[in-house]
Amino acid sequence: MENMQFTAIVLMVLLTLKLLLLPGRVAANAVLNKARWLMTGCTVLLGVQFLLQLTLGLRNIGVTQAVMLNLVFFIPSSWLMSLAILYLQRQGRVTKFDKFIGVATWIAVIVILGIAAAIDGKPLLSGSKEIFHAEIIASILFACMQGHYAYRHTTNLRAMSNALHNYFDRNHDSALRWMQVGVGILVVLTLMVPAVIFVHNNLLALFCVSFFGGMFYLVDSFCSYSMSSAPARVREAEQSEELSINAEHDEEYAGEGIDTMQRVTFLVEDWLKKGRYLKTGVKLPVVAKSIGVPQYQLSTWLRNNDMKFSEWITELRIVEAKRILKKHPEWNNEAVAQHCGFNDRSYFQKKFKEVTGMSPADYIARL
Secondary structure (H helix, E strand, O other), rough: OHHHHHHHHHHHHHHHHHHHHHHHHHHHHHHHHHHHHHHHHHHHHHHHHHHHHHHHOOHOOOOHHHHHHHHHHHHHHHHHHHHHHHHHHHHOOOOOHHHHHHHHHHHHHHHHHHHHHHHHHHOOOOOHHHHHHHHHHHHHHHHHHHHHHHHHHHHHHHHHHHHOOOOOOOOOHHHHHHEEEEEHHHHHHHHHHHOOOOOOHHHHHHHHHHHHHHHHHHHHHHHHHHOOHHHHHHHHHHHHHHHHHHHHHHHHHOOOOHHHHHHHHHHHHHHHOOOOHHOHHHHHHHHHHHHOOOHHHHHHHHHOEEEEEEEHHHHHHHEEEHHHHHHHHOOOOOHHEEEEEEOOOOHHHHHHHHHOOHHHHHHHOOO
């Protein structure tokens, strides 16, 4: 057990240094910098928790003492990590409730444990039925807090994904993959904590390994994300989404006629005849300008037709790809991808199979 605690201390120190030594451009971005400091607070708290476990030898003294220390430190650590992800998702626009639910949960746990210790009349770090029940209640509060954050994370991830799909001509969900996995990791660790901190058997070793891997993944993925172009792409897509929504509401308030969508349909059909969707890397504002309509009108037209921008462009390109494969079966996938506006061959092959249910080679073989 001591070896695991020492390993955890070393890991938390290394992860803290990794966060502190991020390049200056991360510190220059207010949202990324805030998230970085929240994550740093998480790793520092966890490092202190494992240090106390090691130096005080609480696991050797008894399960109750270790449980109390875990709850006192795990709750604020999980809160800080969850809040860091929420700051990234909401571009820093986090509600007061989301900010302080973790503090409220932590204070409630401290009070519950304190009351239990006062009632049983024994020293705080001693086992009793009252303390055991208080720890169960504290674990439930911990799970409820993390459940709230998981719901908020999932809702925000869905909105971020929609914004990306409605702005770029290809799927950029890979930029959010680490957040999706990270949310799952936090939920799994939260569910494991109440069950594992009360035991001494192999479940504890399993939790430790899962915890080490999960924390490393979260911090390492955040560092990679913050140094990539992904935050800028997400911000660009979300700002475009907000502009479209605001403009649409303003026009609706002004009493814009419903025949506008018919005009958009006519202009879109004319644009399609020119094959301009075959240009690589097009974005919603560029396409709207090329068509000759305001961006929000194209967004509304797509929504009315139950389509997202990336899906619409992809389907158009797949139709063209099928035509080219029939006309030029000798063309390789690289040539077809370039002609149809796909960024690369592998992405073209992936999307072609998703839409048609077969690879380009299988499609040609069935002609």
